[in-house]
Amino acid sequence: MTTLGQEERHTEEKVYRQLRANSLLQEIMLRYMMEGQAASEQGKLAWVTSGFPVEIPVTMGVNVSYPEQYGAIIGSQKVGPEICGFAEELGYSQELCSYARSSIGSVRYPEKSPLDGLPKPQALLACNNICGTVLRWYDAVSQMTGAPVFLFDTPPTEGDQPSHHREYVRQSVLRLIDFLSRTFHTSFSEERLRKVGELSGEAIDLWTRSLKACRNRPSPLNCADRFLAMAPIVALRGTEPAIEFYQALLEEVQERVSQGLGAIRDERIRLLWDDIPPWFTIFRFFNGLAARGVVFPADTYTHAWSGSLAGADLLDSVVSVYSNVYLNKGLEAKVDKMCELIKEYSLDGFIMFSVRSCKRYSLGQLVSKELVMERTGVPGVVIEGDMVDSRLFNDAQIQTRLDALLEMFL
Amino acid sequence: MGYVYPHAPLEIIMAHGLTPTLVRARPGIAGAFEASLQTFACSYTRNLFSQRANDQMPASSALLFPGNTCDSLLNVGDIWRVRFPDDIIFRLTYPAANQGEAAVHYLADELRSLSQSIEAAFGRPFSEEEFRDAAGLTRQFRSAAQFLYAARVVSPQVLRYSKLAALIHTFLLSPDQKSANEITNASTQVQRALARSRLLDSAKKIQEQLIKRHLTPAALPHGAKSPRIAIAGGMIDPGAIVALFNAAGIPEDALVMDLFSFGFKTVFTPPCEVGRDPFDSVARSILASPLEPTQEGLGVRLAFLKDVVTNLAVDGLIVCEQSFCDPDEFEAPSLEAEASKSGVAVMRLPIDPELSDRERLGVRLQSFLETISPRSGR
DSSP states (O other), rough: OOOOHHHHHHHTTTSSSOOOOHHHHHOOOOHHHHHHHHHHTTOEEEEEEEETOOOHHTTTOOOOEHHHHHHHHHHHTTHHHHHHHHHHHHTOTTSSSSHHHHHHHHHOOOOGGGGGSSSSSSSSETTTTTTTTHHHHHHHHHHHHOOHHHHHHOOSSSSOOHHHHHHHHHHHHHHHHHHHHHHTOOOHHHHHHHHHHHHHHHHHHHHHHHHHHGGSSSOOOOOOHHHHHTTHHOOOSSSSSHHHHHHHHHHHHHHHHHHTTOSSSSOOOOEEEESOOOGHHHHHHHHHHHHTTTTEETTTTGGOOOOOOOOOOOHHHHHHHHHHGGGOOHHHHHHHHHHHHHHTOOEEEEEEEEEEHHHHHHHTTTHHHHHHHHOOOOOOOOEEOOSSSSGGOOHHHHHHHHHHHHHTTO | OEEEEOOOOOHHHHHHTTTEOOOOOOOOOOOOTTSSSSSTHHHHEEEEEEEHHHTTOOOSSOEEESSOHHHHHHHHHHHHHHTTSSOOOEEEEOOOSOOOHHHHHHHHHHHHHHHHHHHHHOOOOHHHHHHHHHHHHHHHHHHHHHHHHHHHHHHHSSSHHHHOOOOOOHHOOSSSSHHHHHHHHHHHHHHHHHHTOOOOOHHHOOOOOOOOHOOOOOOOOTTTTSOOOOOOOSSSHHHHHHHHHHHHOOOOOGGEEEOOOOTHHTTTSSOOOOSSOHHHHHHHHHTSSSSSSSSSHHHHHHHHHHHHHHHHOOEEEEEEETTOOOOEEEOOHHHHHHHHTTEEEEEEEEEOTTTTHHHHHHHHHHHHHHOOOOTTTT
């Protein structure tokens, strides 16, 4: 095992400190992908959206793969334009979400896609608590693969969730159990759900503790660290490997905090990141800012997985957790969350990445930027681009905007 | 009360003594959204927002935005509240899934909640009597409009598409007895014309089949003009299509059927029943609209399109896509593929409410019509 001191020497030339836990992460994610392949061959694989109540299929013995996560892989391997292009050849507009386009493109040409594409699904489980696009995207994949689509409908809320919303979403849970029973010839057990929910909750708790450790100065994690480390909380909620990883991560994070080691070597400016990152330049982008003393102790994206299934009525808990995710609330809730993070993490400003692919996340940023600045008194900037399709990312224009923001701190 | 989404609960709004009025995207609006909306907001919402920012929006006491139909409209409703804090904004959140009775109960409760909000904002309670009158009015309008749609399938020259679009638009702008009578009178005249040419029964049969959404091959008159074009899309203003056709010098007779949200999908919404719980009744009516407002059900939409192009002797299909409209742009390739499988020529038409590319779109339309030939066997 590499000690912190050895790690220090290995990376002393770099402006950031790599996490030891990343090697465990790679191992776990590789195992997860192989399990997905095996499940597909056994006819037990569903594709799910990142905000889907995954504890239900996991409880019922259905394995899951995440096309959004695969989109991040396509992005980070810098083949987004090529794979999105395959979908565009099929007639899908370049104006559409690049997660969707890259997913459709990889289904069309798996042999030309990273890892030979995601394993073939037997069902497509979409939850619209993250956006309305997911259903359309999965409909397109359904036409290509023949896998049926299930929509878990969570009407967006404003303020407290009304009782008729809760009842409607509860019916969605029952409908989901019925769908999975019929499609995968499996059954549901509340006892098993409780166990899966506990595992899920434990992983979320460990993850949340690592996130909260970033309130320390210097911050033990930077944006890119969290965006990589979030993979199991997205894909492996309700499983033992997720707990294994987040225990290792938390241990390392606490070690850094106790030794006063930050994620970057020279932390001078602490900023909030809003939205999905540009996967194709994630290290270059955040490390470039790290070289200028900028760290991101918090972001709105990786903080989105926070609710645990608990209580006497587990199905009711599913309703609460999955209806009340960050992107299923209105602009006011987003502004509140940003202000809260800026205060709790002692941040000097914020960067909002206006992702052309993601209307649910990004439309409203021009207004929320003003509201957050007004309420917190810290400056912010909106930069525009995309998370997978690098054709929609103008580096020079973005650098100019970032320079303007950073000048305010000098 | 202005509304921006076609499946607004007209009867509920009218039961509070308010007039629902469609706020539509309009050409000739200078962009004034840039400080509030990014360019990737759909062109429809950009146009609406610019109208309001430019003080070009027709006056209304309140605006009704939809939730859970698309992300642009959802978020723009929130942005609107911040930018125009004096405007009274309501939101009606639709079910996106085809969840049967659960969806009906949910939407009925949403409508009840909307009704309470309207009463709280304007001090106008829900009136059963006004509800019954409103239900009668929408029933009268839809019955007449449905017949006119069917009549144009049989004989497109019996009524210009622009006239039909204008009659519908007039009612959606101001649903009153005058506008309902206007379309009813047009329907009566068309019935007489079709009776003279012995086509009335065919039209009535098609009307029934369109209501039931189960078509059989239409009986068309000998020597029916060709080509016969259908046009599909979401929240496209039928008036914009008329303007394009006219500018390109294309006869309106070629256009036999639209499948637009502000056209077919609104007109063929079944009327709500009186004598039962009004909110439940309106919810059932809205959820029984053809092809909308629930987002689930691509297979059903494609099956209906196939039914239309094969049974209504359609030679060509135009699929409209509004810029940055997720529902339009996601569904267009599937619509194109389905129609192509049925042997129908297809053209995709990217369009925005400003008709900013009018000349080029006109040329594309002309070329499309020139290249398609009537389907074999007709």
